[in-house]
Amino acid sequence: MGKPSETAQRTAFARAWESYLSAETRVCFDPIAKHLLAEEWRLAATTEEGRESFSQEVITPNPVLVAVWEYVVLRTRVIDALLQDYAQNGMAQLLILGAGFDSRAYRFPELVGKVKVLEVDDPDTQEFKKTGLSEHFGSLPDHVGFVPLDFEKHDLAASLAQAGFDRDLKTLVIWEGVTYYLEPRAVDQTLAFVAGHTPAGSSIIFDHILEQAIEGKCRNPLLQAFIQNVAEIGEPCKFGLDPEQVDQFLTQRGFGDVTNLTVAQCKEKYLQPVHADRKPIEGFSIAQASVA
Ligand SMILES: C[S@@+](CC[C@H](N)C(=O)[O-])C[C@H]1O[C@@H](n2cnc3c(N)ncnc32)[C@H](O)[C@@H]1O
Secondary structure: OOOOOHHHHHHHHHHHHHHOOOOOOOOOOOOOHHHHOOHHHHHHHHOHHHHHHHHHHHHOOOHHHHHHHHHHHHHHHHHHHHHHHHHHOOOOEEEEEOOOOOOHHHHOOOOOOOOEEEEEEOHHHHHHHHHHHHHHHOOOOOOEEEEEOOOOOOOHHHHHHHOOOOOOOOEEEEEOOOHHHOOHHHHHHHHHHHHHHOOOOOEEEEEEEEHHHHOOOOOOHHHHHHHHHHHHOOOOOOOOEOHHHHHHHHHOOOEEEEEEEEHHHHHHHHOOHHHOOOOOOOOEEEEEEEEO
16 A cells, blocks of 8 residues: 555644644544544644644644644534535535545534445545544444545546446535645546536535645745645645636536635634634635536
């Protein structure tokens, strides 16, 4: 087995770190994240000693990392809330694209046994996750199907058909923390799959990064530092969108009812006064649309 995605581990780490905080202060709660991390990451996120040395050695000298993590836990809170709304409104199938260590299939009781879940991800990352899930739960939960593939090389429709994806079920697609790591062509192909293979009334939620940042024209030094950092660890950003163009972009690709929330709008809508000191990195947005 090759190495799991570093960015997937980082996002799960951010959620495990956040989940250690009290219910009043945390932005999201993912009690499963820690079980999917490598041992050294788990100890750093969930022990007093580990947290103290991690704070001193990694967090304090690294404002970019902190700002990105603040965004990761914010987006998890937003998407968790949206998922719960969809679960109450007839969602019968959940497709998680680039799932990484997303634990929604296992931590929302409204899904288990009621909603068919398929997780798609890079094969090495998915194998690592499956090992963690088996160790934590004793076996792989049987309401979830796993589809290993590369969005840039493989045919999503064929792989999902083989895995039992049901084209007739009202589906929610979650594509969190992934679009920026893909070639524009793979983004288009994936959107075409969703628009063409799910029934009307199905929906997609995905986040995206500013197009300007991909082009190196963004004035936000934190965002440019993020782009440089992920390129250095071998997961370069390749795709971005102008938030003003999201509606047109998705309408042209077969979607309707488009909403797009910038980080500032997400903060305003989903955070509480107790979170006032949180400073998630600006330059990302969360889009939501339905299949027309
Ligand atoms: C930042 S992680 C996000 C993981 C998860 N969705 C979350 O929010 O915690 C990016 C994910 O995209 C996946 N990914 C990136 N490029 C991919 C590709 N070409 N094919 C399949 N998966 C890819 C990685 O394996 C990783 O799980």
